[in-house]
Amino acid sequence: MDPSAVISLLLVGLARAMILFIVSAGLTFVLGVLRVPNVAHGSLYMIGAFVAFTIATAFGQSSAGFWFALILAPLVVAAVALIIERGLLSHLYQREHLMLILFTFGLMLILNDLVKLIWGAEYRSVTPPEILDGAVTLFGFNIPRYSLFLLFVGP
Numbered sequence: 001m002d003p004s005a006v007i008s009l010l011l012v013g014l015a016r017a018m019i020l021f022i023v024s025a026g027l028t029f030v031l032g033v034l035r036v037p038n039v040a041h042g043s044l045y046m047i048g049a050f051v052a053f054t055i056a057t058a059f060g061q062s063s064a065g066f067w068f069a070l071i072l073a074p075l076v077v078a079a080v081a082l083i084i085e086r087g088l089l090s091h092l093y094q095r096e097h098l099m100l101i102l103f104t105f106g107l108m109l110i111l112n113d114l115v116k117l118i119w120g121a122e123y124r125s126v127t128p129p130e131i132l133d134g135a136v137t138l139f140g141f142n143i144p145r146y147s148l149f150l151l152f153v154g155p
Contacts, residue, residue, distance in 0.1 A: 004141045015147035036089060037097055039104040043111035048077040050119045056126040063129035 027041045052073035059065025084107065092100055128146050135142040 007141045008143055011141070011143050011151070012147045015144075015150040018150045018153070034085075034089075034093075036093075037101050037104065039101055040084075040108035040111055041104075043108045043115075044077050044081055046115060047080060047111065048073045050115055050124065051076045053119075053124045053126055061127045063131070066126060066129045066132075069126060 023042065023045050026045075027038065030036055030038045030041060052069035055069040055072055056062075056065035059068060088107070089100070089103070092103055132146045132149050135144050136148060137143075
């Protein structure tokens with residue numbers, strides 16, 4: 001295999017790993033600080049993705065829509081998470097971890113079904129802006145700009 005292809009694939013794989021890092025860092029933060037094993041954490045991430053799609057679509061999938069979605073979607077998810085934490089989870093903190101796991105598992109099922117009701121079960125995507133479209137040549141290797149963006153935003 002061509003060495004440039006291997007290095008390009010490694011960098012793209014690292015960029016995709018940044019997405020998982022962001023999710024796992026949030027899960028670790030919630031477990032470490034609040035001592036809540038939140039099984040519904042992935043559902044909140046999914047809600048953020050659909051909210052980002054909705055915001056970007058409201059702007060006609062334009063470049064401005066992408067950047068507004070990048071800023072506003074995490075704020076919307078933070079508000080939803082705050083409502084869940086203050087309204088539901090805070091009453092269960094004195095209970096054992098099994099109760100919290102069961103509660104957040106049920107919450108995950110409810111959130112997943114709410115997303116299906118609101119947005120449907122079809123695949124959705126947000127068009128990245130032109131500045132993140134295409135590839136950059138670094139050291140003779142073609143690396144997608146969006147992957148480089150993820151590498152810088154992820155950590």
